Amino acid sequence: MSKIVLKSASQMSLILAATCMLAGGALADTCKAQADAKKLHGAAQTSFMTKCEKDAKSKCASDAKAKGLHGAAETSFTTKCVKDSTGA
Numbered sequence: 340m341s342k343i344v345l346k347s348a349s350q351m352s353l354i355l356a357a358t359c360m361l362a363g364g365a366l367a368d369t370c371k372a373q374a375d376a377k378k379l380h381g382a383a384q385t386s387f388m389t390k391c392e393k394d395a396k397s398k399c400a401s402d403a404k405a406k407g408l409h410g411a412a413e414t415s416f417t418t419k420c421v422k423d424s425t426g427a
Contacts, residue, residue: 369426370395388425395424 370391374384399420403413421427 369424371426392421392425395421399424 370388373391374387377387379387396417399417402420403416406416408416
């Protein structure tokens, strides 16, 4: 019985560690964070941010359609999603 509990506890530890790593990666995955990590400045940063924002708008619009949102709910969702994705 104690081996089963130990195995279960170690599996839970692994799951918890993996979840923390994924959550940490998601938090730092904004356009601004990516540009900072790449140490972009000037025209390179502007170009990167423009493309990243365009990609975020496209992804968020697609997510809104997948959720079946329309009208004000779609606009609100998309605006928040883009803001969260870009880090603005």
